[in-house]
Amino acid sequence: MPTLEIRDLHVSVETKEGPKPILRGVDLTIASGETHAIMGPNGSGKSTLASALAGHPKYTVTSGTVTLDGEDLLAMTVDERARAGLFLAMQYPVEVTGVSVANFLRTAKTAIDGTAPALRTWGKEVKGAMENLRMDPAFAERSVNEGFSGGEKKRHEILQMELFKPRFAILDETDSGLDVDALRIVSEGVNRAKENTEVGVLLITHYTRILRYIKPDFVHVFVDGKIAEEGGSELADRLEEEGYDKYVGANATATA
Amino acid sequence: MTLTTDHSRAVADGAHSHGAVKPQGSRAERLTSFSLEDIPVPNGREEEWRFSPADRLQPLFQSDLGSSGVTVEVTAAPEVKVETVARDDARLGTAGKPGDRTAVTAWNAFQQATVVTVPAEAIASDVTSVRLQGVSTDATAAHVLVRAERHSEAVVVIDHNGVGSLSETVEIVVEDGAHLTVVSVQDWAEGAVHASSHRARIGRDAKLKHVVVTFGGDVVRITPDAEFTAEGGDVEMVGLYFADTDQHQEHRLFVDHAVPECKSRVTYKGALQGSGAHTVWVGDVLIRANAENTDTYELNRNLVLTDGARADSVPNLEIETGEIAGAGHASATGRFDDEQLFYLQARGIPEIEARRLVVRGFFAELIHEIGVPSVEERLLASIEAELEKSMSVITGAPTA
Known part of the structure; x- marks a missing residue:
């Protein structure tokens, strides 16, 4: 069974002041068909983690390994990773002027x-996938993400997830900025993809709201660049009650 | 990052006027003349030269342009008449006067002109091709007149190739009821310097489609002027350009709505790649006080593909009457940036294919507007060739 394995991953971001370490040893294994939620406070x-896995040039892996089905993901270019079966639904999808959604989808597929x-x-x-996501057919002729509302951008991301059928999908705060209706529609799309394929999902979110629609098998709490606690979906319920104060407080004490 | 202006969200940058106050350098007051004395050698700070590399254009500012640097060949449709005439032919100089230094040097120096006439009521069955071939860098003047007599229809393609240093006039006369398409392609070799004044007069119920395509040459500066002379005139101006490293491509156009009930549409799009690539688009539209029911819209879009390139875009709309059907303009300059590349690559699309996708998409609609299949095919091939250049830049560059 295909797995996405992240081992002791350290990542820095390029800043004007030089590289700044963000991830400090992440360990995570996702098997096909599993849904893992990563939750945690801002920053x-x-x-x-999402951007580094996809290969965004702003981030540098300083140590650790990531393998997809045993293959070294970190040795691949951004497009090679996508062709190996990795998909990233972006938090801020980018406008591509002059390229229609229809043309883009066909080219990517x-x-x-x-x-x-x-x-x-x-x-x-x-057409069917767009209908399922309540997207107007006229959408296909619009330029990619140009003039899309926040909700339209997120639906377009999930549309791609459904059409491209990746082996592993990372959803980077797909729920942020969505109203309840849009959240439900987008979540249904993710659940359809889970039913129709054996996609493994890494669901990154700040809020527990989306977890009412997409049931995680595992929940990981991210604090200060690594996983602070892990559990089943009950952990999400506890976070709903208690928030992240406990973790942030502990961290503040530790660094004080 | 995208820089955008449009008629509803204009910025007061001094180069962008909306006609409430007659700006300095109003097109209504710009001097035009056939006399060299009236339009002296510019110092580069004048409004119409402020974006131009005046030093590289110096040879074309001189009054002693020769005629040996460029050869002219014409392949005409069977219905179309072609003549070579002396400079005193009465038909020359009827489509307006020169408006800047290179236009006036071109007018005063040419020895012979090529006259292409589409006779009254003739429908040309094929494209007429005028080829100007640069054979040396001797500063040269050339003059082409295209006349579509009343109720005629034709397509005329003017090609510029080779190495040349050319100051050119293209006069276009579209008589009553005629439909004329003029395509000017600047596909010069490296080292070429070209200034061209296109001056068009559009008669009653006449239609001109004016297409400018600029790919090659070191410095290319085209200044199309279109003047309506009677009601019912229609002008569609389409431009497409692709500037590489250290190329300067400038298109300055002027649509003069001097009479009522005329329509103009201007769409120019350009892509830039490489350090020192510079494009300039200036679109002046003047709606004079008596030009009621004018309908005009102009648009310029630029796509900056790499760092180090610069696109200037200045739409100017001067409106002297409130009784118009419509008037607007839009300008946007966007970058193909790392985030776009990342987005497309994250969908499995390799970098080279991603660039192709973006550039093809950017130009596709405009190319289909040209309406001359042979020109469209050549254009697509030229764009592919330009993309090959950027690919060699990418694949030749060391990867981190």
């Missing part, structure tokens, strides 16, 4: 699969 390094999707079935598939 704990959750999104850095072709790159990921190594062959162009069959014309007849692909059109239907895209």
